Every structure is written in structure tokens, then in C-alpha cells.
Amino acid sequence: MMVSGRPRSAPPRRLAVSLAVVGCLALLLALPTLQAAAAPRRQATDTATATSTATETSTATATATATATATSTATPGGYARPVIVLQSYSVPGGAVRPGQDFDLTFRLANPGQGTAFNVLASFEAGDFLPRGTGGVIAAGAIAAAASTGYTQPLTAGEDLEGKGVGTLGLQVTYTDQLGDPYTESFTLTIPVAGPTPYVPAGGYATRTPTAGPAPQLLILEYETDPLILSPGTRFSVRLNIANVGGSMARRVTMIIGGGSAGSGEPTPGVDTGGLSGAGGDYTHFAPVGSSNVQFLGDLPPGLDFDATHSLIVNSSTAAGAYPLRVSFVHYDDRGVARTDDQVVTLLVYAVPSLDISFYRPVDPFFAGQPGLLPLQVVNIGRTSVILGEMEVSADGADLSNNSTLVGLLDPGGYFTLDSMAVPMSAGPLELTVTLGYLDDFNQQQIVVKQLSVEVGEAFQEPGFESGGEGEIPIEEPQAPVGFWQRLWRAILGLLGLDSGSPEPAEPTMPEGFPGEEMPPVPAIPLG
Numbered sequence: 001m002m003v004s005g006r007p008r009s010a011p012p013r014r015l016a017v018s019l020a021v022v023g024c025l026a027l028l029l030a031l032p033t034l035q036a037a038a039a040p041r042r043q044a045t046d047t048a049t050a051t052s053t054a055t056e057t058s059t060a061t062a063t064a065t066a067t068a069t070a071t072s073t074a075t076p077g078g079y080a081r082p083v084i085v086l087q088s089y090s091v092p093g094g095a096v097r098p099g100q101d102f103d104l105t106f107r108l109a110n111p112g113q114g115t116a117f118n119v120l121a122s123f124e125a126g127d128f129l130p131r132g133t134g135g136v137i138a139a140g141a142i143a144a145a146a147s148t149g150y151t152q153p154l155t156a157g158e159d160l161e162g163k164g165v166g167t168l169g170l171q172v173t174y175t176d177q178l179g180d181p182y183t184e185s186f187t188l189t190i191p192v193a194g195p196t197p198y199v200p201a202g203g204y205a206t207r208t209p210t211a212g213p214a215p216q217l218l219i220l221e222y223e224t225d226p227l228i229l230s231p232g233t234r235f236s237v238r239l240n241i242a243n244v245g246g247s248m249a250r251r252v253t254m255i256i257g258g259g260s261a262g263s264g265e266p267t268p269g270v271d272t273g274g275l276s277g278a279g280g281d282y283t284h285f286a287p288v289g290s291s292n293v294q295f296l297g298d299l300p301p302g303l304d305f306d307a308t309h310s311l312i313v314n315s316s317t318a319a320g321a322y323p324l325r326v327s328f329v330h331y332d333d334r335g336v337a338r339t340d341d342q343v344v345t346l347l348v349y350a351v352p353s354l355d356i357s358f359y360r361p362v363d364p365f366f367a368g369q370p371g372l373l374p375l376q377v378v379n380i381g382r383t384s385v386i387l388g389e390m391e392v393s394a395d396g397a398d399l400s401n402n403s404t405l406v407g408l409l410d411p412g413g414y415f416t417l418d419s420m421a422v423p424m425s426a427g428p429l430e431l432t433v434t435l436g437y438l439d440d441f442n443q444q445q446i447v448v449k450q451l452s453v454e455v456g457e458a459f460q461e462p463g464f465e466s467g468g469e470g471e472i473p474i475e476e477p478q479a480p481v482g483f484w485q486r487l488w489r490a491i492l493g494l495l496g497l498d499s500g501s502p503e504p505a506e507p508t509m510p511e512g513f514p515g516e517e518m519p520p521v522p523a524i525p526l527g
């Protein structure tokens with residue numbers, strides 16, 4: 001009889017499996033405790049270095065060495081901050097010309113580990129002027145490890161002429177996920193090329209095409225009418241303007257007091273024009289009859305012309321030298337607006353207000369006889385004046401006591417001078433009265449006044465020839481009367497006819513002259 005049974009090794013195998021299961025359960029239960037103990041150690045340092053070196057030998061001894069370095073900047077929230085950089089930028093053609101409008105293309109990148117929010121790119125005006133956007137671009141958000149391109153319209157300044165490069169400032173502001181702000185600043189350098197040479201419509205041939213200089217307007221000379229300006233005087237100023245540049249000055253506009261071309265943003269294909277001429281200084285001189293802006297037209301290089309403008313001196317302006325700013329707004333051959341500012345100096349004099357006349361009616365004057373000239377000068381101004389020598393002169397008359405020193409005259413004060421004059425002939429006698437004074441620029445000046453008196457003929461007594469006193473009247477001689485004339489007159493008297501002497505008397509021959517003819521005897525009628 002055979003008896004079956006299990007081998008004796010089965011119970012130990014079940015025990016091993018049970019122990020393995022229990023060990024796995026213990027390990028799973030201990031894992032959270034091990035992770036909690038290791039977490040503080042990971043947070044204590046951001047840089048860990050492990051070295052492992054592995055070497056296999058025939059004796060099965062292994063040594064592993066490994067080195068790794070990791071550096072990161074973490075915020076309290078446990079993330080890295082964004083960083084904005086200027087990745088690239090360019091201009092059309094690689095260079096720009098002074099006064100040229102162009103578009104700047106640039107790209108911003110974020111090499112950081114967080115997204116940059118509220119990105120703003122701002123350009124600073126300097127060698128290049130922003131157009132269209134006002135120099136500010138809202139770039140939005142840039143994710144980590146991403147980049148975005150943008151375009152900014154610009155205008156190259158006229159001051160870049162002759163320079164090799166121009167600079168442009170760019171400032172970028174942004175925030176991180178928590179709203180903390182950041183700012184980055186960049187400086188862009190842009191190459192500058194020379195201006196494009198002007199070619200006429202018909203064209204021309206040249207060996208070395210070079211750009212001609214820009215137009216430039218200068219005031220060569222100027223003068224005022226009248227020459228002496230005083231408070232309240234209306235006058236005109238004449239300016240001689242020349243184009244000393246190398247190209248045509250187009251659409252020249254003169255602005256008295258100073259001004260410039262309009263500052264508005266131009267529209268492509270539209271000539272907006274516009275002038276800014278109301279910001280000048282008009283304290284001492286102001287335009288009259290028209291505005292302070294005058295259009296002059298085109299002026300070729302090397303030529304000049306005159307421009308006249310009417311102004312008035314402010315009544316409150318004191319004596320002195322005052323600058324007058326004059327601006328010329330014009331356009332070159334490329335259509336770029338240019339402004340040439342200049343200053344001229346105008347002198348304002350405080351001319352004394354004087355009245356020179358006779359203080360009473362003048363007595364009648366006769367030729368050859370002395371007469372009195374009752375002269376006086378009156379200060380009709382509002383301020384006191386110091387006058388120099390007063391003198392009266394005349395052509396065709398002898399004067400005496402005709403000059404004197406006046407001195408200080410208060411407002412309303414007067415000074416008299418009694419001069420004697422002996423006119424040589426009858427008719428109007430022109431008198432010239434001159435009065436000297438020292439002006440506000442320490443220069444000798446004179447005031448001239450013309451006066452006139454009427455001179456009559458020399459006085460004569462009746463029956464006397466004109467001449468000196470005590471002359472005896474001269475009687476005209478009578479022609480002698482002959483015998484025959486007396487007889488003839490007697491006969492005429494008997495007949496009742498006029499027997500007086502004829503006028504004028506006919507010449508007669510002396511009495512008894514041989515060969516004397518007798519006049520015919522008329523027949524006497526009888527009864």
C-alpha cells in the first residue's frame with residue numbers, strides 16, 4: 001500500500017513569499033515619511049553637486065563619478081522671471097539720409113523662464129523722430145523662449161548731415177506674472193548716408209555725381225523808413241535776402257518775429273503745409289496792415305531780392321536797441337522743410353517833442369530896415385529834456401543876437417530868443433531854426449524848424465524917388481516954345497479951339513533958326 005504526501009520543502013517557500021509581501025507593504029508605508037524628510041533638504045539649497053565615477057574591472061568592483069551643476073533664480077512663487085532683449089533691428093537699404101522717412105524693423109525676444117506681460121516699447125526723440133505712433137508701441141505679451149517683430153516709422157533729422165551714424169534710444173517696460181515691473185534700455189546705431197543729388201528734369205552729365213549743399217537764406221542788409229524810430233512810429237523795414245546755398249530755396253515764407261514749419265505729422269501723398277508764426281516776440285514791434293507772415297516764392301542759389309514789411313513801435317517802448325527775429329521757412333529739392341532764423345537790431349530813439357514858433361505876431365518887415373524875430377521853443381513832451389545851442393539863420397538877411405544856449409526844459413517849459421533881422425529885398429524871408437541835443441546813444445542830434453516872414457517894399461514919401469532920406473524931388477525939363485508956336489496957339493484961342501500944349505510935346509526948332517518952315521494958316525470963315 002502506497003501512501004502519497006507533499007514534500008517537506010513547501011512550507012519554507014510560502015514563508016518567503018509572505019515575507020516579501022510584508023516588506024513591500026512596509027516600504028510603501030514608509031515612502032511618505034522619507035519624502036517629507038527629503039523635502040527640506042531640497043529647499044535648503046538650489047545648487048546640488050553629485051559625483052559618480054563608474055569603473056568596471058574584472059573583480060566586479062564598480063565606482064561611479066558624475067558632476068552636474070544647475071543654477072536657477074526662483075521667485076517666492078517658485079518660477080523664473082521674464083527677460084526682454086533686443087534680438088535684431090534693421091533699416092531699408094542699410095542706411096538712411098538726412099530728412100528721409102523710413103521704417104525701423106526690430107525684434108524683441110524673451111530668453112527668460114516666464115512670460116512677459118504688458119510689454120511697451122518707447123523710442124526717445126533725438127537724431128531720429130518717431131512718426132505715426134508717437135514713439136510708443138504696445139507689444140502685448142511675449143512667452144518664454146519666444147520672440148516677436150515690430151515696425152516703427154521714423155524720420156531722420158536734418159542735423160545728421162555730415163555724420164556717419166545716428167543713435168536712437170529704445171526703452172522696454174514689462175511685468176511678470178505677479179505684476180512686478182521691469183525695464184530694459186537699448187541704444188540703436190543707424191548708419192547715415194549722404195543726401196541724394198538733385199537732377200533737373202532734363203538731366204545732365206557729370207563725372208563725379210555729388211550732392212550739392214542745401215539752400216540757406218541770409219539777410220545781407222536792412223534799413224527802416226523812416227530811419228529814426230521812436231515810440232508810436234509806424235515804419236517799414238526793408239530786408240535784402242540772398243540764397244547763399246547750393247540749391248533752389250522753394251516756397252520761401254518770411255515770418256517776422258520768428259516761426260517755423262507746422263509740427264503736425266505728414267500724411268503720405270498729401271502736402272499738409274502749415275506754419276507756426278504766432279509764437280514770436282511782439283513786445284516792442286508789431287505788424288500793421290497785414291500779418292507777420294509773408295510769402296516770397298522761390299529763390300535760386302546765388303540771387304537776392306528785397307522784401308518789405310510794415311511795423312509799428314509800441315508806445316510803451318523805451319529808448320534802446322531791440323532785436324527783431326526773422327524766420328525763413330522754405331523747402332529744398334527733396335521737399336524737406338527747412339527754417340533759417342536770423343536777428344536784426346532796430347534802434348528806438350526818445351526824440352524830444354518840441355514846438356518852435358513865434359511867441360507873438362511878427363511886426364511888419366521892410367527891405368533895408370531892421371525888424372524883431374520873437375522866437376521861442378516849448379517842451380510839449382511828457383519828460384524833461386536837456387537842449388543845446390539854439391540858432392536862427394536866413395539867406396538874404398543880416399541877423400544879430402541869433403544864437404544862445406537853452407539848457408533844461410521841464411514838460412510845458414519854454415525858452416525865448418529875440419533876434420534882429422535886416423532883410424535885403426522884398427518877398428518871403430525863409431528862417432531856419434536849429435536846436436541841438438544829446439540822444440540816448442550819446443550822439444549829437446539836431447531839430448530843424450523852418451519859419452517864414454513876409455518882407456514888404458521899402459517905405460517912400462510921396463513925390464520922392466526911392467532912396468535915402470533928404471533927397472530933393474527932381475522936376476522933368478520942359479521943351480522951349482518958339483514964336484510961331486505962340487502965334488498959332490493965339491489964333492486957336494481966338495477961334496475957340498484948344499490952345500494947350502500937346503502931350504507929349506513935339507520937338508521944335510530953336511527960335512530964329514534959318515530955314516524954319518511956317519505952319520499953314522487955316523482960312524477964317526467970314527460972317
